[in-house]
Amino acid sequence: xxxxxxxxxxxxxxxxxxxxxxxxxxxxxxxxxxxxxxxxxxxxxxxxxxxxxxxxxxxxxxxxxxxxxxxxxxxxxxxxxxxxxxxxxxxxxxxxxxxxxxxxxxxxxxxxxxxxxxxxxxxxxxxxxxxxxxxxxxxxxxxxxxxxxxxxxxxxxxxxxxxxxxxxxxxxxxxxxxxxxxxxxxxxxxxxxxxxxxxxxxxxxxxxxxxxxxxxxxxxxxxxxxxxxxxxxxxxxxxxxxxxxxxxxxxxxxxxxxxx
Amino acid sequence: xxxxxxxxxxxxxxxxxxxxxxxxxxxxxxxxxxxxxxxxxxxxxxxxxxxxxxxxxxxxxxxxxxxxxxxxxxxxxxxxxxxxxxxxxxxxxxxxxxxxxxxxxxxxxxxxxxxxxxxxxxxxxxxxxxxxxxxxxxxxxxxxxxxxxxxxxxxxxxxxxxxxxxxxxxxxxxxxxxxxxxxxxxxxxxxxxxxxxxxxxxxxxxxxxxxxxxxxxxxxxxxxxxxxxxxxxxxxxxxxxxxxxxxxxxxxxxxxxxxx
Numbered sequence: 429x430x431x432x433x434x435x436x437x438x439x440x441x442x443x444x445x446x447x448x449x450x451x452x453x454x455x456x457x458x459x460x461x462x463x464x465x466x467x468x469x470x471x472x473x474x475x476x477x478x479x480x481x482x483x484x485x486x487x488x489x490x491x492x493x494x495x496x497x498x499x500x501x502x503x504x505x506x507x508x509x510x511x512x513x514x515x516x517x518x519x520x521x522x523x524x525x526x527x528x529x530x531x532x533x534x535x536x537x538x539x540x541x542x543x544x545x546x547x548x549x550x551x552x553x554x555x556x557x558x559x560x561x562x563x564x565x566x567x568x569x570x571x572x573x574x575x576x577x578x579x580x581x582x583x584x585x586x587x588x589x590x591x592x593x594x595x596x597x598x599x600x601x602x603x604x605x606x607x608x609x610x611x612x613x614x615x616x617x618x619x620x621x622x623x624x625x626x627x628x629x630x631x632x633x634x635x636x637x638x639x640x641x642x643x644x645x646x647x648x649x650x651x652x653x654x655x656x657x658x659x660x661x662x663x664x665x666x667x668x669x670x671x672x673x674x675x676x677x678x679x680x681x682x683x684x685x686x687x688x
Numbered sequence: 689x690x691x692x693x694x695x696x697x698x699x700x701x702x703x704x705x706x707x708x709x710x711x712x713x714x715x716x717x718x719x720x721x722x723x724x725x726x727x728x729x730x731x732x733x734x735x736x737x738x739x740x741x742x743x744x745x746x747x748x749x750x751x752x753x754x755x756x757x758x759x760x761x762x763x764x765x766x767x768x769x770x771x772x773x774x775x776x777x778x779x780x781x782x783x784x785x786x787x788x789x790x791x792x793x794x795x796x797x798x799x800x801x802x803x804x805x806x807x808x809x810x811x812x813x814x815x816x817x818x819x820x821x822x823x824x825x826x827x828x829x830x831x832x833x834x835x836x837x838x839x840x841x842x843x844x845x846x847x848x849x850x851x852x853x854x855x856x857x858x859x860x861x862x863x864x865x866x867x868x869x870x871x872x873x874x875x876x877x878x879x880x881x882x883x884x885x886x887x888x889x890x891x892x893x894x895x896x897x898x899x900x901x902x903x904x905x906x907x908x909x910x911x912x913x914x915x916x917x918x919x920x921x922x923x924x925x926x927x928x929x930x931x932x933x934x935x936x937x938x939x940x941x942x943x944x945x946x947x948x
Contacts, residue, residue, distance in 0.1 A: 471742060474738060474739035476737035476738040477736035477737065479800050479900060480734070482733070484888070484897035484898055486895060487896070504738075506800075510883045510885075511885055511898055515885055515898060536812065536931060539737050539812075539931050540738070540739050548799070548933075581945065584944070590942070591941065594935050596942075597933075610946065611948060613943050613945055613946055615934040615939065616932050616934045620814075621812075623774045624774060625745075625774050628744070636746065637744035638746065638747065638771055638775065639744045640767070666945055668935040668938045668939060668942050669933040669934065670933065671933075672876050673798055673799070673857075673876060673930060673931075673933075674876045674927055675851075675854050676875065678851050682926065683873050684844070685871050685873055686870065686873055688840045688871060
């Protein structure tokens, strides 16, 4: 039974309902209100802001207690937020939180991130929203520092709000809580993922299979004010993100296309 | 055989190698250079900037002539650009063009668009890039005006360049060429897609199936300088997009999170 008195918080992620990062997020948020989880049924890392448009999606309620409801959804993280809002939630949530992702979503990784896709979709639908990512890809990562600092960040967002249309991209360094120096509000670091696909033949048919791999190239290593720099110095980074992709700085220069 | 003398242009889309919009794009670009297409093997609309990370992808060369090479790829539009750059192209292309999408990618639709996902990925990898979308979803849409104006835009981009890290989001109204008033360089219109899923039971099992639908809500109808306004007035809209999601305008306000 979802209370009308306590805050209602929508949760999602891209690592699936089975991810230990989601359990850590539930632990982080349970002091603050009633939790409503709609998360992918299987891992959908790298889903970005994708939608499922050519097939229907399904949802399956897998847990329900007084203050926690959990649905597994066959769609993307963005689908999870949309179907929660359209069909599943009893009312508009007070907050949406995505994560805790197994692995960093700093710098340009935010573009590919399903964790942040869900948070940005929530911001598009008018909710205060944030995504948490721990800079540790391992399945058994230690989320205790993330939970500790996450509670502080969520408390502040619930008490004093965050601007409409903004989703916070929160990344936590893979350090014990005692080694984390604090929080820095940052801009997105300039960098790129340079891809090397590993080609391995299908062992049965011989067909060429390309597996995505790649390495991150930091184009402004040590630059002041970026999320990468904050993380490398032992701080939690918060980048306020929005969904207006317009490159305002080049509009004047591009006006020459109007003369064609 | 790809020439070293003529420009090399990489093409992709999200409607698949079979889409008539891709044939229109080939017609548009063939006067300018050698064309190298890597596009999804089946439609992947709404793919946004998604990557395929849990399975390998495959590529299949389906056409090769003197100035046109076509690969069908099992991955997303972003995968297509990445695998083209890593494994398939003989050299760095001079331009990347995505589309022509069957349907508008103006306003916030750019966030969900696989067409623009591919173009933005190309910009991230250092190429001048643009995506074309015709505001007509039909399979048999008339692309002749898009081809005519697209040639003018591509000629300008090849001659005078576009800034590094920028992908142009070009939307063309569904009008005959003679009715199009010209080109406007715009910002992304404020609006949102408000979802209504249609729930229909699976006719065999009875399981609830949710089909995505929804309607666009224009939050600033008629506002000056937006792509929606330009399109509604009969202009082609060009929004220069980038991949820095930082909401710079709220960083100072958010600095209060550093005091926690």
